[in-house]
Amino acid sequence: MSNAAPSNAPVVVRFAPSPTGYLHIGGARTALFNWLYAKAKGGRFLLRIEDTDRERNSPEAVAAILDGLTWLGLDWDGEPVSQYERADRHREAAEKLLTDGNAYRCYLTQEQLAALREAAEADKRPFRVDSPWRDCDPADAPSDAPFAIRLRAPKDGETVIRDHVQGEVTFANKDLDDLIILRSDGSPTYNLAVVVDDHDMGITHVIRGVDHLTNAARQAQIYSLLGWPVPEWAHVPLIHGPDGAKLSKRHGALGAQAYREMGYLPVAMRNYLVRLGWSHGDDEIISTEQLIEWFDIEAINKAPARFDIHKLEALNGHWIRASGDDELFDSLVHLLPHLADGDAVAKAFAAGAGPKMRALVPAMKERSKTLLDFIDGAKFLWAKRPLELDEKAEKLLDDAARDMIAKLVPNFEHLPNWSAEPLEAKVRDFAEAQNLKLGKVAQPLRAALTGTTVSPPIFDVMAVLGEEETLNRLRDAAR
RNA sequence: GUCCCGUUCGUCUAGUGGUCAGGACGCUAGCCUCUCACGCUGGAAACACGGGUUCGACUCCCGUACGGGACGCCA
Numbered sequence: 001m002s003n004a005a006p007s008n009a010p011v012v013v014r015f016a017p018s019p020t021g022y023l024h025i026g027g028a029r030t031a032l033f034n035w036l037y038a039k040a041k042g043g044r045f046l047l048r049i050e051d052t053d054r055e056r057n058s059p060e061a062v063a064a065i066l067d068g069l070t071w072l073g074l075d076w077d078g079e080p081v082s083q084y085e086r087a088d089r090h091r092e093a094a095e096k097l098l099t100d101g102n103a104y105r106c107y108l109t110q111e112q113l114a115a116l117r118e119a120a121e122a123d124k125r126p127f128r129v130d131s132p133w134r135d136c137d138p139a140d141a142p143s144d145a146p147f148a149i150r151l152r153a154p155k156d157g158e159t160v161i162r163d164h165v166q167g168e169v170t171f172a173n174k175d176l177d178d179l180i181i182l183r184s185d186g187s188p189t190y191n192l193a194v195v196v197d198d199h200d201m202g203i204t205h206v207i208r209g210v211d212h213l214t215n216a217a218r219q220a221q222i223y224s225l226l227g228w229p230v231p232e233w234a235h236v237p238l239i240h241g242p243d244g245a246k247l248s249k250r251h252g253a254l255g256a257q258a259y260r261e262m263g264y265l266p267v268a269m270r271n272y273l274v275r276l277g278w279s280h281g282d283d284e285i286i287s288t289e290q291l292i293e294w295f296d297i298e299a300i301n302k303a304p305a306r307f308d309i310h311k312l313e314a315l316n317g318h319w320i321r322a323s324g325d326d327e328l329f330d331s332l333v334h335l336l337p338h339l340a341d342g343d344a345v346a347k348a349f350a351a352g353a354g355p356k357m358r359a360l361v362p363a364m365k366e367r368s369k370t371l372l373d374f375i376d377g378a379k380f381l382w383a384k385r386p387l388e389l390d391e392k393a394e395k396l397l398d399d400a401a402r403d404m405i406a407k408l409v410p411n412f413e414h415l416p417n418w419s420a421e422p423l424e425a426k427v428r429d430f431a432e433a434q435n436l437k438l439g440k441v442a443q444p445l446r447a448a449l450t451g452t453t454v455s456p457p458i459f460d461v462m463a464v465l466g467e468e469e470t471l472n473r474l475r476d477a478a479r
Numbered sequence: 480g481u482c483c484c485g486u487u488c489g490u491c492u493a494g495u496g497g498u499c500a501g502g503a504c505g506c507u508a509g510c511c512u513c514u515c516a517c518g519c520u521g522g523a524a525a526c527a528c529g530g531g532u533u534c535g536a537c538u539c540c541c542g543u544a545c546g547g548g549a550c551g552c553c554a
Contacts, residue, residue: 016554017554018553018554020553020554050554051554052553052554053553053554055553056553056554083554106552108552110552113551113552117551121480124480124481125480125481126480126481126482126550127481127550128481128550148552150552166483166484167484169483169484170483171482171483172482175481175482175483175550176482177550179551180551180552182552183552184552185552187552189551189552189553189554190553190554191554193554194554209548210483210484210547210548210549211548211549212548212549212554213483213484213548213549214482214483214548214549214550215549215554217483235484237484237485237547237548238547238548240546240547242490244546244547272491275491275492275503276491277491277492279491279492279493281492281493281502282492282493282501282502282503283502283503284491284492284502284503284504285503301485301492302484302485303484303485303486303547304484304485304546304547304548305490305491305492306490306491307490307491308490308491308504308505310490310504310505311490311491311503311504311505312504313504314503314504314505315503315504317516317517321517364516365517366515366516366517366518367515367516367517368516369516377515424513427513431513437513438512438513439512439513439514440513441513442513442514443513443514445513446513446514452514453514453515454514454515454516455514455515456514456515456516457513457514457515458513458514459513
Protein backbone atom coordinates (compact mmCIF):
# COMPACT_ATOMS: atom_id res chain seq x y z
CA MET A 1 0.00 0.00 0.00
CA SER A 2 2.00 2.91 -1.31
CA ASN A 3 -0.12 5.72 0.05
CA ALA A 4 -0.68 4.28 3.50
CA ALA A 5 0.17 6.21 6.62
CA PRO A 6 3.70 5.53 7.83
CA SER A 7 3.68 2.43 9.99
CA ASN A 8 6.00 3.91 12.59
CA ALA A 9 3.59 6.75 13.37
CA PRO A 10 2.11 6.64 16.88
CA VAL A 11 -1.13 4.68 16.86
CA VAL A 12 -4.39 6.61 17.01
CA VAL A 13 -7.62 4.63 16.99
CA ARG A 14 -11.21 5.55 17.57
CA PHE A 15 -14.54 4.07 18.52
CA ALA A 16 -17.32 5.74 16.58
CA PRO A 17 -20.78 4.67 17.69
CA SER A 18 -23.95 6.23 16.40
CA PRO A 19 -26.18 7.37 19.22
CA THR A 20 -29.22 5.28 18.42
CA GLY A 21 -29.36 3.27 21.63
CA TYR A 22 -27.28 1.69 24.31
CA LEU A 23 -23.81 0.21 23.84
CA HIS A 24 -24.55 -3.29 22.63
CA ILE A 25 -22.25 -6.22 23.09
CA GLY A 26 -20.80 -6.11 19.58
CA GLY A 27 -20.02 -2.43 19.93
CA ALA A 28 -18.49 -3.10 23.32
CA ARG A 29 -16.13 -5.64 21.79
CA THR A 30 -15.19 -3.27 18.97
CA ALA A 31 -14.46 -0.60 21.54
CA LEU A 32 -12.43 -3.11 23.56
CA PHE A 33 -10.35 -4.09 20.52
CA ASN A 34 -9.62 -0.46 19.78
CA TRP A 35 -8.82 0.33 23.39
CA LEU A 36 -6.53 -2.68 23.73
CA TYR A 37 -4.76 -1.86 20.52
CA ALA A 38 -4.12 1.69 21.67
CA LYS A 39 -2.87 0.46 25.04
CA ALA A 40 -0.78 -2.28 23.46
CA LYS A 41 0.90 0.13 21.07
CA GLY A 42 1.17 3.06 23.42
CA GLY A 43 -1.28 4.98 21.26
CA ARG A 44 -4.40 7.03 21.78
CA PHE A 45 -8.03 5.89 21.89
CA LEU A 46 -10.48 8.53 20.74
CA LEU A 47 -14.25 8.66 20.75
CA ARG A 48 -16.43 10.10 18.06
CA ILE A 49 -20.19 10.22 18.16
CA GLU A 50 -21.60 9.69 14.68
CA ASP A 51 -24.59 11.94 15.09
CA THR A 52 -24.97 13.40 11.61
CA ASP A 53 -28.46 11.96 11.34
CA ARG A 54 -30.35 14.47 13.45
CA GLU A 55 -33.50 12.44 13.53
CA ARG A 56 -31.80 9.54 15.21
CA ASN A 57 -29.68 11.51 17.58
CA SER A 58 -30.32 11.28 21.30
CA PRO A 59 -28.36 12.67 24.24
CA GLU A 60 -29.66 9.79 26.38
CA ALA A 61 -28.09 7.32 23.98
CA VAL A 62 -24.77 9.14 24.12
CA ALA A 63 -24.90 9.07 27.90
CA ALA A 64 -25.72 5.36 27.88
CA ILE A 65 -22.82 4.59 25.57
CA LEU A 66 -20.35 6.56 27.66
CA ASP A 67 -21.69 4.92 30.79
CA GLY A 68 -21.27 1.48 29.24
CA LEU A 69 -17.69 2.20 28.20
CA THR A 70 -16.89 3.61 31.61
CA TRP A 71 -18.31 0.57 33.36
CA LEU A 72 -16.21 -1.69 31.14
CA GLY A 73 -13.16 0.30 32.11
CA LEU A 74 -12.52 1.56 28.59
CA ASP A 75 -11.30 5.08 29.10
CA TRP A 76 -10.78 7.38 26.17
CA ASP A 77 -8.43 10.23 25.42
CA GLY A 78 -9.80 13.76 25.20
CA GLU A 79 -13.38 14.79 24.74
CA PRO A 80 -15.71 12.80 22.50
CA VAL A 81 -15.98 14.41 19.08
CA SER A 82 -19.41 15.23 17.73
CA GLN A 83 -19.50 14.48 14.06
CA TYR A 84 -22.46 16.76 13.57
CA GLU A 85 -20.54 19.74 14.84
CA ARG A 86 -17.95 19.21 12.14
CA ALA A 87 -20.44 19.50 9.29
CA ASP A 88 -18.86 22.71 7.98
CA ARG A 89 -15.55 20.97 7.60
CA HIS A 90 -17.25 18.10 5.77
CA ARG A 91 -18.92 20.54 3.40
CA GLU A 92 -15.57 22.14 2.79
CA ALA A 93 -14.17 18.77 1.71
CA ALA A 94 -17.19 18.21 -0.53
CA GLU A 95 -16.64 21.62 -2.13
CA LYS A 96 -13.02 20.77 -2.76
CA LEU A 97 -14.02 17.53 -4.47
CA LEU A 98 -16.51 19.51 -6.53
CA THR A 99 -14.09 22.19 -7.63
CA ASP A 100 -11.45 19.59 -8.40
CA GLY A 101 -13.93 17.81 -10.64
CA ASN A 102 -13.97 14.77 -8.39
CA ALA A 103 -17.62 15.25 -7.53
CA TYR A 104 -20.62 16.61 -9.33
CA ARG A 105 -24.07 18.06 -8.73
CA CYS A 106 -26.74 15.44 -9.27
CA TYR A 107 -30.32 16.61 -9.80
CA LEU A 108 -31.90 13.16 -9.69
CA THR A 109 -34.94 13.28 -7.42
CA GLN A 110 -35.91 10.65 -4.88
CA GLU A 111 -38.78 9.68 -7.16
CA GLN A 112 -36.51 9.23 -10.14
CA LEU A 113 -34.15 7.13 -8.08
CA ALA A 114 -36.98 4.97 -6.83
CA ALA A 115 -38.12 4.42 -10.41
CA LEU A 116 -34.62 3.45 -11.51
CA ARG A 117 -34.34 1.07 -8.59
CA GLU A 118 -37.65 -0.57 -9.48
CA ALA A 119 -36.69 -0.90 -13.10
CA ALA A 120 -33.44 -2.60 -12.13
CA GLU A 121 -35.29 -4.99 -9.87
CA ALA A 122 -37.81 -5.79 -12.58
CA ASP A 123 -34.94 -6.70 -14.92
CA LYS A 124 -33.22 -8.61 -12.11
CA ARG A 125 -30.23 -6.37 -12.59
CA PRO A 126 -28.21 -5.18 -9.61
CA PHE A 127 -29.10 -1.56 -9.01
CA ARG A 128 -26.31 0.96 -9.56
CA VAL A 129 -26.90 4.65 -9.78
CA ASP A 130 -25.74 5.87 -13.16
CA SER A 131 -26.49 9.54 -12.97
CA PRO A 132 -27.02 11.41 -16.22
CA TRP A 133 -25.55 14.46 -14.48
CA ARG A 134 -22.14 12.89 -14.07
CA ASP A 135 -20.94 13.90 -17.49
CA CYS A 136 -23.37 16.56 -18.61
CA ASP A 137 -22.42 20.06 -19.55
CA PRO A 138 -22.70 22.33 -16.47
CA ALA A 139 -24.61 24.75 -18.67
CA ASP A 140 -27.46 22.23 -18.88
CA ALA A 141 -27.93 22.17 -15.13
CA PRO A 142 -31.10 23.72 -13.80
CA SER A 143 -30.40 26.87 -11.85
CA ASP A 144 -32.92 26.49 -9.09
CA ALA A 145 -33.56 22.75 -8.67
CA PRO A 146 -32.25 21.03 -5.54
CA PHE A 147 -29.22 18.81 -6.00
CA ALA A 148 -27.10 16.39 -4.10
CA ILE A 149 -23.37 16.12 -4.56
CA ARG A 150 -22.10 12.77 -5.74
CA LEU A 151 -18.59 11.48 -5.80
CA ARG A 152 -17.19 10.97 -9.25
CA ALA A 153 -16.01 7.46 -8.48
CA PRO A 154 -13.82 5.57 -10.93
CA LYS A 155 -15.87 3.42 -13.29
CA ASP A 156 -13.14 1.01 -14.27
CA GLY A 157 -10.44 -0.83 -12.45
CA GLU A 158 -10.72 -2.02 -8.89
CA THR A 159 -10.44 -0.80 -5.36
CA VAL A 160 -8.35 -2.97 -3.09
CA ILE A 161 -8.65 -2.97 0.68
CA ARG A 162 -5.60 -4.34 2.40
CA ASP A 163 -7.05 -5.38 5.71
CA HIS A 164 -5.28 -6.71 8.80
CA VAL A 165 -8.09 -9.15 9.47
CA GLN A 166 -9.73 -9.76 6.11
CA GLY A 167 -6.60 -9.84 4.05
CA GLU A 168 -6.69 -8.33 0.57
CA VAL A 169 -10.24 -7.72 -0.54
CA THR A 170 -10.86 -6.55 -4.06
CA PHE A 171 -13.93 -4.70 -5.28
CA ALA A 172 -14.59 -4.03 -8.94
CA ASN A 173 -15.20 -0.31 -9.31
CA LYS A 174 -18.15 -0.99 -11.59
CA ASP A 175 -19.91 -2.43 -8.52
CA LEU A 176 -19.39 0.74 -6.54
CA ASP A 177 -21.57 3.56 -7.78
CA ASP A 178 -21.31 7.31 -7.29
CA LEU A 179 -22.28 7.75 -3.68
CA ILE A 180 -23.80 10.93 -2.37
CA ILE A 181 -21.43 12.89 -0.19
CA LEU A 182 -23.61 15.94 0.41
CA ARG A 183 -27.39 15.71 0.64
CA SER A 184 -29.67 18.14 -1.13
CA ASP A 185 -30.18 19.92 2.20
CA GLY A 186 -26.43 20.50 2.33
CA SER A 187 -25.71 18.01 5.10
CA PRO A 188 -22.82 15.59 4.72
CA THR A 189 -23.37 11.86 4.55
CA TYR A 190 -21.70 9.19 6.61
CA ASN A 191 -18.93 8.05 4.30
CA LEU A 192 -17.67 11.56 3.62
CA ALA A 193 -17.88 12.52 7.28
CA VAL A 194 -15.99 9.42 8.38
CA VAL A 195 -13.18 10.01 5.93
CA VAL A 196 -12.78 13.67 6.80
CA ASP A 197 -12.97 13.05 10.54
CA ASP A 198 -10.63 10.08 10.54
CA HIS A 199 -8.18 12.13 8.52
CA ASP A 200 -8.46 15.23 10.65
CA MET A 201 -8.27 13.26 13.88
CA GLY A 202 -5.11 11.58 12.66
CA ILE A 203 -6.57 8.09 12.90
CA THR A 204 -3.92 5.56 11.92
CA HIS A 205 -5.93 2.36 12.37
CA VAL A 206 -9.62 1.87 11.72
CA ILE A 207 -10.82 -1.14 13.70
CA ARG A 208 -14.54 -1.76 13.26
CA GLY A 209 -17.15 -4.36 12.37
CA VAL A 210 -16.91 -6.19 9.06
CA ASP A 211 -20.32 -4.77 8.20
CA HIS A 212 -18.31 -1.70 7.20
CA LEU A 213 -16.14 -3.51 4.68
CA THR A 214 -17.89 -2.17 1.60
CA ASN A 215 -17.85 1.25 3.20
CA ALA A 216 -14.09 0.87 3.39
CA ALA A 217 -13.99 0.51 -0.38
CA ARG A 218 -16.10 3.63 -0.84
CA GLN A 219 -14.08 5.50 1.71
CA ALA A 220 -10.86 4.43 0.02
CA GLN A 221 -12.14 6.11 -3.14
CA ILE A 222 -12.88 9.30 -1.23
CA TYR A 223 -9.43 9.26 0.37
CA SER A 224 -7.90 8.79 -3.02
CA LEU A 225 -9.85 11.63 -4.66
CA LEU A 226 -9.05 13.89 -1.74
CA GLY A 227 -5.39 12.97 -2.11
CA TRP A 228 -5.13 11.65 1.43
CA PRO A 229 -3.44 8.44 2.61
CA VAL A 230 -5.78 5.69 3.73
CA PRO A 231 -5.54 4.40 7.31
CA GLU A 232 -4.74 0.82 8.21
CA TRP A 233 -7.91 -1.23 8.20
CA ALA A 234 -9.02 -4.05 10.47
CA HIS A 235 -12.57 -5.26 9.91
CA VAL A 236 -13.49 -7.64 12.69
CA PRO A 237 -16.18 -10.32 12.39
CA LEU A 238 -19.57 -9.85 13.98
CA ILE A 239 -20.92 -11.54 17.09
CA HIS A 240 -23.89 -13.81 16.56
CA GLY A 241 -26.59 -14.95 18.94
CA PRO A 242 -26.75 -18.45 20.44
CA ASP A 243 -28.77 -19.63 17.43
CA GLY A 244 -26.22 -18.42 14.92
CA ALA A 245 -28.38 -15.61 13.69
CA LYS A 246 -27.36 -12.01 13.87
CA LEU A 247 -27.34 -10.81 17.42
CA SER A 248 -30.51 -8.82 17.89
CA LYS A 249 -32.19 -7.22 20.83
CA ARG A 250 -34.46 -10.25 21.10
CA HIS A 251 -31.63 -12.56 21.96
CA GLY A 252 -28.44 -11.50 23.54
CA ALA A 253 -27.76 -8.08 22.12
CA LEU A 254 -28.27 -6.52 25.48
CA GLY A 255 -26.70 -3.28 26.47
CA ALA A 256 -23.44 -3.47 28.35
CA GLN A 257 -25.24 -2.22 31.42
CA ALA A 258 -27.51 -5.25 31.35
CA TYR A 259 -24.48 -7.37 32.13
CA ARG A 260 -23.63 -5.13 35.02
CA GLU A 261 -27.16 -5.73 36.32
CA MET A 262 -26.69 -9.47 35.90
CA GLY A 263 -23.71 -9.27 38.23
CA TYR A 264 -20.84 -9.62 35.81
CA LEU A 265 -17.46 -8.07 36.52
CA PRO A 266 -15.87 -5.72 33.96
CA VAL A 267 -12.64 -7.72 34.06
CA ALA A 268 -14.58 -10.87 33.18
CA MET A 269 -16.43 -9.07 30.40
CA ARG A 270 -13.14 -7.93 28.92
CA ASN A 271 -11.68 -11.42 29.19
CA TYR A 272 -14.73 -13.03 27.60
CA LEU A 273 -15.31 -10.48 24.86
CA VAL A 274 -11.72 -10.45 23.68
CA ARG A 275 -11.75 -14.23 23.24
CA LEU A 276 -14.63 -13.89 20.82
CA GLY A 277 -12.52 -13.75 17.69
CA TRP A 278 -9.12 -13.19 19.19
CA SER A 279 -6.80 -15.71 20.75
CA HIS A 280 -3.34 -16.12 22.17
CA GLY A 281 -2.62 -19.83 21.88
CA ASP A 282 -4.51 -21.85 24.46
CA ASP A 283 -4.79 -19.02 26.96
CA GLU A 284 -8.29 -18.60 28.33
CA ILE A 285 -8.01 -16.67 31.55
CA ILE A 286 -6.24 -13.46 30.75
CA SER A 287 -5.87 -10.43 32.97
CA THR A 288 -6.28 -7.03 31.44
CA GLU A 289 -2.59 -6.27 31.95
CA GLN A 290 -1.74 -9.44 30.07
CA LEU A 291 -4.21 -8.55 27.33
CA ILE A 292 -2.53 -5.22 26.84
CA GLU A 293 0.78 -7.00 26.52
CA TRP A 294 -0.46 -9.63 24.09
CA PHE A 295 -3.19 -8.02 22.03
CA ASP A 296 -2.67 -7.50 18.35
CA ILE A 297 -5.09 -7.17 15.45
CA GLU A 298 -3.20 -9.76 13.40
CA ALA A 299 -4.49 -12.54 15.66
CA ILE A 300 -8.16 -11.72 15.12
CA ASN A 301 -9.83 -14.37 13.00
CA LYS A 302 -12.34 -13.85 10.22
CA ALA A 303 -15.16 -16.14 11.26
CA PRO A 304 -18.05 -14.79 13.30
CA ALA A 305 -18.50 -16.08 16.84
CA ARG A 306 -21.57 -16.94 18.87
CA PHE A 307 -22.22 -15.37 22.19
CA ASP A 308 -22.19 -17.99 24.96
CA ILE A 309 -23.43 -16.83 28.34
CA HIS A 310 -22.21 -20.04 30.04
CA LYS A 311 -18.60 -19.32 29.29
CA LEU A 312 -18.98 -15.72 30.39
CA GLU A 313 -20.41 -17.05 33.63
CA ALA A 314 -17.54 -19.46 34.16
CA LEU A 315 -15.02 -16.69 33.54
CA ASN A 316 -16.94 -14.40 35.86
CA GLY A 317 -16.75 -17.05 38.58
CA HIS A 318 -13.03 -17.20 38.13
CA TRP A 319 -12.58 -13.44 38.35
CA ILE A 320 -14.83 -13.28 41.41
CA ARG A 321 -12.62 -15.84 43.13
CA ALA A 322 -9.57 -13.89 42.06
CA SER A 323 -10.90 -10.62 43.47
CA GLY A 324 -10.09 -9.25 46.90
CA ASP A 325 -12.81 -9.49 49.55
CA ASP A 326 -13.10 -5.76 50.14
CA GLU A 327 -13.09 -5.09 46.43
CA LEU A 328 -15.90 -7.58 45.90
CA PHE A 329 -18.00 -6.24 48.70
CA ASP A 330 -17.47 -2.76 47.36
CA SER A 331 -18.59 -3.86 43.88
CA LEU A 332 -21.65 -5.43 45.43
CA VAL A 333 -22.60 -2.29 47.32
CA HIS A 334 -22.11 -0.16 44.22
CA LEU A 335 -24.23 -2.55 42.19
CA LEU A 336 -27.28 -2.21 44.43
CA PRO A 337 -28.51 1.11 42.98
CA HIS A 338 -28.66 -0.55 39.58
CA LEU A 339 -30.81 -3.46 40.75
CA ALA A 340 -34.58 -3.60 40.78
CA ASP A 341 -34.71 -4.91 44.35
CA GLY A 342 -31.51 -3.14 45.32
CA ASP A 343 -33.26 -0.71 47.63
CA ALA A 344 -34.52 -3.41 49.95
CA VAL A 345 -31.10 -5.04 50.07
CA ALA A 346 -29.41 -1.72 50.71
CA LYS A 347 -31.78 -1.13 53.63
CA ALA A 348 -31.01 -4.57 55.03
CA PHE A 349 -27.31 -3.87 54.67
CA ALA A 350 -27.72 -0.59 56.53
CA ALA A 351 -29.73 -2.32 59.25
CA GLY A 352 -26.86 -4.62 60.07
CA ALA A 353 -26.70 -7.23 57.34
CA GLY A 354 -23.93 -5.31 55.57
CA PRO A 355 -21.07 -6.26 57.89
CA LYS A 356 -22.41 -9.80 58.04
CA MET A 357 -22.42 -9.99 54.26
CA ARG A 358 -18.88 -8.67 54.21
CA ALA A 359 -17.83 -11.35 56.71
CA LEU A 360 -19.33 -14.01 54.48
CA VAL A 361 -17.59 -12.83 51.30
CA PRO A 362 -14.60 -15.18 51.57
CA ALA A 363 -16.92 -18.17 51.93
CA MET A 364 -19.34 -17.00 49.30
CA LYS A 365 -16.96 -16.07 46.55
CA GLU A 366 -16.05 -19.72 46.14
CA ARG A 367 -19.64 -20.46 45.25
CA SER A 368 -20.73 -17.40 43.29
CA LYS A 369 -20.73 -17.04 39.54
CA THR A 370 -22.17 -13.53 39.57
CA LEU A 371 -22.50 -10.75 42.11
CA LEU A 372 -26.19 -11.54 42.21
CA ASP A 373 -25.36 -14.94 43.66
CA PHE A 374 -23.98 -13.18 46.72
CA ILE A 375 -27.33 -11.60 47.38
CA ASP A 376 -29.33 -14.72 46.60
CA GLY A 377 -27.10 -16.85 48.75
CA ALA A 378 -27.17 -14.52 51.73
CA LYS A 379 -30.84 -13.64 51.99
CA PHE A 380 -31.10 -15.67 55.19
CA LEU A 381 -28.98 -12.98 56.84
CA TRP A 382 -31.83 -10.52 56.87
CA ALA A 383 -34.72 -12.98 56.94
CA LYS A 384 -37.20 -12.48 59.80
CA ARG A 385 -37.96 -15.13 62.39
CA PRO A 386 -39.56 -17.53 62.35
CA LEU A 387 -37.86 -18.51 59.14
CA GLU A 388 -39.83 -19.67 56.17
CA LEU A 389 -38.54 -23.07 55.12
CA ASP A 390 -38.34 -24.09 51.50
CA GLU A 391 -39.67 -27.48 50.50
CA LYS A 392 -36.45 -29.41 50.94
CA ALA A 393 -35.66 -27.79 54.26
CA GLU A 394 -39.16 -28.54 55.49
CA LYS A 395 -38.71 -32.18 54.60
CA LEU A 396 -35.33 -32.34 56.20
CA LEU A 397 -36.54 -30.91 59.48
CA ASP A 398 -38.68 -33.85 60.47
CA ASP A 399 -39.53 -34.71 64.08
CA ALA A 400 -36.30 -36.60 64.61
CA ALA A 401 -34.23 -33.71 63.32
CA ARG A 402 -36.07 -31.23 65.51
CA ASP A 403 -35.51 -33.49 68.53
CA MET A 404 -31.86 -33.63 67.68
CA ILE A 405 -31.60 -29.85 67.48
CA ALA A 406 -33.28 -29.58 70.85
CA LYS A 407 -30.59 -31.82 72.29
CA LEU A 408 -27.84 -29.95 70.49
CA VAL A 409 -28.74 -26.41 71.53
CA PRO A 410 -27.50 -26.62 75.15
CA ASN A 411 -24.03 -27.40 73.81
CA PHE A 412 -23.86 -23.91 72.35
CA GLU A 413 -24.87 -22.06 75.46
CA HIS A 414 -22.29 -20.00 77.31
CA LEU A 415 -19.57 -20.54 74.74
CA PRO A 416 -16.65 -18.24 75.59
CA ASN A 417 -15.82 -17.64 71.95
CA TRP A 418 -18.64 -17.61 69.40
CA SER A 419 -16.74 -18.34 66.22
CA ALA A 420 -16.63 -21.01 63.55
CA GLU A 421 -13.91 -23.23 64.97
CA PRO A 422 -15.22 -23.84 68.48
CA LEU A 423 -18.73 -24.17 67.05
CA GLU A 424 -17.55 -26.82 64.66
CA ALA A 425 -15.75 -28.62 67.48
CA LYS A 426 -18.94 -28.64 69.53
CA VAL A 427 -20.96 -30.07 66.68
CA ARG A 428 -18.37 -32.70 65.90
CA ASP A 429 -18.27 -33.79 69.52
CA PHE A 430 -22.03 -33.95 69.59
CA ALA A 431 -22.20 -35.98 66.39
CA GLU A 432 -19.64 -38.40 67.69
CA ALA A 433 -21.44 -38.78 70.99
CA GLN A 434 -24.70 -39.45 69.18
CA ASN A 435 -22.94 -41.74 66.75
CA LEU A 436 -24.04 -39.57 63.81
CA LYS A 437 -22.15 -38.55 60.73
CA LEU A 438 -21.41 -34.85 60.68
CA GLY A 439 -23.71 -34.31 57.73
CA LYS A 440 -26.64 -35.70 59.69
CA VAL A 441 -26.25 -32.86 62.12
CA ALA A 442 -25.07 -30.13 59.79
CA GLN A 443 -27.92 -30.38 57.33
CA PRO A 444 -30.72 -29.93 59.88
CA LEU A 445 -28.73 -27.04 61.33
CA ARG A 446 -28.53 -25.52 57.87
CA ALA A 447 -32.24 -25.90 57.34
CA ALA A 448 -33.03 -24.37 60.71
CA LEU A 449 -30.63 -21.45 60.32
CA THR A 450 -31.08 -20.57 56.66
CA GLY A 451 -34.41 -22.09 55.70
CA THR A 452 -32.72 -23.90 52.82
CA THR A 453 -30.52 -26.92 52.20
CA VAL A 454 -27.80 -24.95 50.44
CA SER A 455 -25.67 -22.30 52.06
CA PRO A 456 -22.13 -21.27 52.87
CA PRO A 457 -20.35 -23.53 55.40
CA ILE A 458 -22.73 -23.81 58.31
CA PHE A 459 -20.25 -22.89 61.04
CA ASP A 460 -19.43 -19.68 59.20
CA VAL A 461 -23.14 -19.03 59.03
CA MET A 462 -23.50 -19.52 62.78
CA ALA A 463 -20.55 -17.29 63.49
CA VAL A 464 -21.85 -14.51 61.27
CA LEU A 465 -25.41 -14.77 62.51
CA GLY A 466 -24.18 -14.36 66.06
CA GLU A 467 -25.01 -16.19 69.25
CA GLU A 468 -28.41 -14.68 69.94
CA GLU A 469 -29.87 -15.01 66.45
CA THR A 470 -28.44 -18.49 66.01
CA LEU A 471 -29.88 -19.78 69.28
CA ASN A 472 -33.22 -18.15 68.58
CA ARG A 473 -33.48 -19.71 65.14
CA LEU A 474 -32.46 -23.09 66.53
CA ARG A 475 -35.03 -22.87 69.31
CA ASP A 476 -37.65 -21.98 66.70
CA ALA A 477 -36.83 -25.26 64.98
CA ALA A 478 -36.45 -27.38 68.08
CA ARG A 479 -39.35 -29.17 69.71
C1' G B 480 -30.52 -11.22 -7.19
C1' U B 481 -25.32 -8.93 -7.25
C1' C B 482 -20.71 -8.30 -4.64
C1' C B 483 -17.68 -9.70 -0.38
C1' C B 484 -16.43 -13.04 3.68
C1' G B 485 -16.62 -17.47 6.43
C1' U B 486 -17.00 -23.18 7.70
C1' U B 487 -11.96 -27.73 13.40
C1' C B 488 -15.92 -31.21 19.32
C1' G B 489 -22.87 -28.39 21.12
C1' U B 490 -20.05 -23.33 21.91
C1' C B 491 -15.27 -20.27 21.97
C1' U B 492 -10.76 -21.65 19.92
C1' A B 493 -5.16 -23.85 19.01
C1' G B 494 -3.27 -25.65 14.56
C1' U B 495 -0.10 -23.06 9.38
C1' G B 496 1.85 -30.38 4.54
C1' G B 497 3.63 -35.70 8.28
C1' U B 498 0.02 -34.29 15.61
C1' C B 499 -2.97 -40.34 19.14
C1' A B 500 -6.05 -33.06 15.92
C1' G B 501 -4.57 -29.64 21.75
C1' G B 502 -7.12 -26.25 25.37
C1' A B 503 -11.53 -23.86 27.55
C1' C B 504 -16.99 -23.66 28.60
C1' G B 505 -20.89 -27.06 28.77
C1' C B 506 -22.09 -32.37 29.44
C1' U B 507 -20.58 -36.81 32.06
C1' A B 508 -18.04 -40.78 35.75
C1' G B 509 -15.36 -40.41 40.16
C1' C B 510 -12.39 -38.19 44.25
C1' C B 511 -12.61 -34.38 48.09
C1' U B 512 -16.61 -32.92 51.42
C1' C B 513 -21.37 -30.37 56.70
C1' U B 514 -24.88 -28.71 51.68
C1' C B 515 -23.64 -26.12 47.37
C1' A B 516 -19.49 -24.68 45.19
C1' C B 517 -14.13 -24.68 44.55
C1' G B 518 -10.23 -28.04 43.48
C1' C B 519 -8.39 -32.69 41.44
C1' U B 520 -8.53 -37.31 38.17
C1' G B 521 -10.98 -39.62 34.04
C1' G B 522 -14.76 -39.92 29.74
C1' A B 523 -17.86 -38.89 25.40
C1' A B 524 -17.48 -35.12 21.69
C1' A B 525 -14.84 -31.90 15.73
C1' C B 526 -11.49 -30.94 10.68
C1' A B 527 -19.22 -29.40 6.05
C1' C B 528 -19.10 -32.22 1.19
C1' G B 529 -16.78 -33.42 -3.68
C1' G B 530 -12.76 -33.04 -6.81
C1' G B 531 -7.71 -31.98 -7.58
C1' U B 532 -2.04 -30.76 -6.21
C1' U B 533 1.37 -33.90 -3.30
C1' C B 534 4.94 -39.62 -1.29
C1' G B 535 1.49 -37.39 2.26
C1' A B 536 -3.64 -33.03 3.27
C1' C B 537 -7.44 -30.06 8.78
C1' U B 538 -3.55 -27.23 6.51
C1' C B 539 -2.65 -25.43 -0.76
C1' C B 540 -6.19 -24.91 -5.40
C1' C B 541 -11.23 -25.42 -7.68
C1' G B 542 -16.31 -26.42 -7.09
C1' U B 543 -20.85 -27.50 -4.13
C1' A B 544 -23.68 -26.90 0.21
C1' C B 545 -24.68 -24.12 4.33
C1' G B 546 -23.99 -19.56 7.16
C1' G B 547 -22.96 -14.33 7.52
C1' G B 548 -22.28 -9.25 5.77
C1' A B 549 -23.08 -5.24 2.20
C1' C B 550 -26.04 -3.34 -1.59
C1' G B 551 -30.10 4.46 1.28
C1' C B 552 -30.00 11.86 0.11
C1' C B 553 -29.04 5.55 7.75
C1' A B 554 -24.84 5.17 10.40
